[in-house]
Amino acid sequence: MAATVRENGPFKCTIAGAGVSNLGRIGSNWSDDRIQRPFQGRTVKGMDPIKNADKANIPILIYHGDRDVRVPLFHATDFYNAIKKHTDAELLVIEDMKHSLPWWPEHHVQSLSAIERFLRDDCQL
Secondary structure, rough: HHHHHHOOOOOOOEEEEEEOOOHHHHHOOOOOOOOOOOHOOOOOOOOOHHHHHOOOOOOOEEEEEOOOOOOOOHHHHHHHHHHHOOOOOOEEEOOOOOOOOOOHHHHHHHHHHHHHHHOOOOOOO
């Protein structure tokens, strides 16, 4: 997601699978441990993609599982809504998919088919 909003970056397009777009919100949710969360959350630093959405300049495919609890779906939907008026963007929400493996075969079919089509049709090579 960060590559989409970097000016003069080396990429022609981006693909984000369950990516983090809002460093402030991920930092406040970083750990299930209420004692550890405030300390570990402060370690999340860097360029925040959501705060730079107006700089989006290359096409992006975002795919995200609707059952992802590690990186909640709002990262995908909020970023997509923020950048879609600035660049070509596609959001694929995959039903019943979690953040990490094991994924079901249909999850692979949906994500890999979307990636293949995006690279063939939408990435400016």
